[in-house]
Amino acid sequence: MSDDVLDVIVVGAGPGGLLLTRRLAQAGVRFVTLERHQDVGGIWDIDAPGSPMYESAHFISSRTCSGFPDFPMPEDYPDYPGHRLLLRYIRSYADHHDLRQHIQFNAEVSSASCDDNGVWTLQLSDGRRLAARYLICANGVTWEPNLVNWPGQFNGEIRHAVSYRSAQEFRGKRVLVIGCGNSGVDIACDAAFASDQAFLSTRRGYHFVPKHLMGIPADVIATKGPKLPFRLQQWVFGLLLRLLNGKPEKYGLPEPDHRVFESHPLVNTQILHYITHGDCIAKPAVERFDGDEVVFADGSRERIDLVITATGYQHASPFLPGDAWADKNGRPDLYLRMFSKRYDNLAVLGFLEFASAAYTNFDHMAELIVADAVAGRDAPLASKLSEKKRSHQPDLTGGHRYIATPRHANYVDVDAYLKVLGQVKREIGAAA
Template identity: 35%
Template sequence: MATERVCIIGAGSSGIAAAKTLHQKGIAFDCFEKGSGIGGNWRYLNDNGMSSAYKSLHINSSKRNMEYSDFPMPDDYPDYPRHSQILDYFESYIDHFGLRNKITFRTEVVRVTPLSDGTYSVTIRNDAGERTEHYRAVIVANGHHWCPKYPDFPGQFSGMTMHSHNYKTPDGMSDKNILVVGIGNSACDIACETSRSAKQTFLSTRRSAYILPKYILGRPLDSYLTPFFFAMPLWLRRIYGQFLLFLTWGSQAKYGVPAPKHQFLSEHPTITSDLLNLVGYGRVKIKPNVRELAGDRVRFEDGTEEPIDIIIYGTGYKIVFPFFDQSFIDPQNNELPLYKRVIHPDYPNLYFIGLFQPIGAIMPIAEWQSKWVAGILEGTVTLPSQDEMKRTIKIEQQRVKRQYIDSTRHTMQVDFHPYINEIKRELKRNSKQSSRRFIIPLLGKTSVTERLA
């Protein structure tokens, strides 16, 4: 059975970028959102249960580097807007481009099944019950910051435990001893916020991190992430970045945050302008990795122990696709090999938008990914052979392993400008450059497996 429609899963920042791009190209689609509104992770207390936003959350990329290319954020927004302002921006975006009535809300995608002809059956569930539809392609934009990952520490803890995904405010945490595990962006934000009213906040880290401020020499941090910066060899980027950090606040070890043993730019950056000061004030105390949970106490690898009332795990997320059977797509250890972080070489017409971790903002990159996918769907852009895609994936995996710490946190890293340039090059591919059509063409045209001369 032939169909021309495309299924988009999710109406967060990546899903609405995909919807807008397909809409402008005249490609028929259905966009399903589990919650009652758009915004995904940026909708505080989202009723889809997948938002990790806390009440005090502000963006870590500046507004000019986070906005969509054809819809700037308002001039009166600050450099780093809060989550409610970002959600308002998304609402204005979908209204401006006429997308609201093209999104089906309160509808969960419960199953996606590949069919022998390269199309997909998609089962959805809402108040009207379950039904299954048929689509020529599926775009997955369900996000990857919603399924908490916990460490496996020995022992038992008798106090309150939560993941940063479930943290919303520090209410009820006053005069408590709080341990935040992890030194990523959310963990540091939460440690800083709780420390202002807690009896004591501790921050546990295995290997520390380079702490980057939101401003360097009066400019937003990401204003330095220019094409010229990414054109530098990695060793020079490391020297340049560390020089700027030193100009900003000298040695972080003098504040009480240990200098990491790994090289600069070998991990996803931790951005906070508050942590070093609060460590210097003694409001946040840095501890090494947890050795053991011991009732109402926690023992650390340096032999010290502390009485703890609440543990908050800022230990990242698992990549999960609850609508895929594990025999189809199962990203073990957050590994999902994709060509240019979008295309699975074994499954035609399945696209992933926003499934990456950038040095820079996600939204502009998701917009370029959407343009690429739209070009493939309309037949103006084609893909390399399956073998070439797999070779490219291996090369990229090796590059990431050379630069980054071996961790499930670093399986999807991309650099902002170089990656966008890669997608722009893919957009220039035509049928003469490709040895294989990897799309379902429009009705009555060639088949999915057509080999080109």
């Protein structure tokens, strides 16, 4: 294979890579999917080196809304499956479609370069080289931790959340979790019941969304309920959260500087339970370290043994050349959040954020990526899409004002995004 030029190479055999693999197999092209670990699953394999998974992790979208297209999760799964059930489900999808025959395991990509003829050459860590006319990166966005430093000297231990696995790590310690995303809040909940004392530090206030409303998963109600104008949705849901939870300030948390649905949903109200019981104490932003203590923006101090920084991840494919894409507010600047504007034969699946279950939406994206990949550089479809990559600048936010953070730089309103995606497919002749 190293002597031949393939049509397509996919990097990564997580959920996105499997969707691409299935579509490429159906297209009948010469391709291979490379996976650096020994099996499929991506981040959901807690035993894969570098995985950010932890024992208490569960899906934040429900079983009902989160399955692969035409392959629903088993009926006996709970509403919000844990990581081990998710991994079993992902691997059953690969088995169902016999996808492993197209995947090379233990195949880590060290570097990739594109020559003047538009051929990508991939150097693997075992010394092999593979070449293809089109490269698709589906390596995920939660492998490269975003590391943050604070002034001062700390005598305790500081770790990024990517290294966290189990609440057992907190026994006998005073633990500070920095960051109020979904994983940060999950970890703070673990610390609340397992540590001597837990603290949660956040610079910004958020809206806390319950996983169930009237016993029904919240995303099922949002998906299958009546479609309301966005501003009315904000008003209704904001009022509902106020009735259910009260104001975040009541819990010692900052007042949100944005309305509901203007940031990635924080689907966890368990943390509010722990805060009201004193098992976790809300703190403002960290100002500096001072020996055994952490000093916060309000001047308060706490003695801390272990700091977990849940400060997010870089959207990175470290093996790609530095000019693969331009940077936009800390995130890759990609056409439709998936096509390089520099290389017509480079695409990425998964480098976007939206408040919706991923797999069905990823499959819609995979359809267009695969259509481009198999079209050939001079085909009308590829030519039309190439022009759009350079000139088309659609509004993918649906006119919403998302908060100004790197995470939200590539945030899209899923309805607006799918509408534009469908329009592009029809215009270039790629619609199924």
